[in-house]
Amino acid sequence: MTPGSDTVTRQxxxxxxxxxxxxxxxxxxxxxxxxxxxxxxxxxxxxxxxxDALGRDLGRLDDILAAAVSEEEKARRLTxxxxxxxxxxxxxxxx
Numbered sequence: 001m002t003p004g005s006d007t008v009t010r011q012x013x014x015x016x017x018x019x020x021x022x023x024x025x026x027x028x029x030x031x032x033x034x035x036x037x038x039x040x041x042x043x044x045x046x047x048x049x050x051x052d053a054l055g056r057d058l059g060r061l062d063d064i065l066a067a068a069v070s071e072e073e074k075a076r077r078l079t080x081x082x083x084x085x086x087x088x089x090x091x092x093x094x095x
């Protein structure tokens with residue numbers, strides 16, 4: 001493990017924890033949503049879209065963290081991920 005690899009791994013794992021917490025919050029909102037006509041409810045549909053976007057982001061992040069590339073490349077990919085993520089706002093308590 002190179003000196004910078006621990007930092008890159010910790011950053012990636014911090015991002016992963018943030019996304020998992022965000023997804024869990026969305027799933028809890030979906031579970032608590034009052035029974036109605038969900039397909040006609042804009043708020044419910046928005047929650048479903050957020051859930052799907054979080055799933056895509058988690059998949060992308062897992063791919064970045066598992067890639068057999070240099071730590072510099074992994075750090076570059078994490079930077080791009082943060083820029084392009086559907087949920088780019090950092091959680092100061094999660095990293």
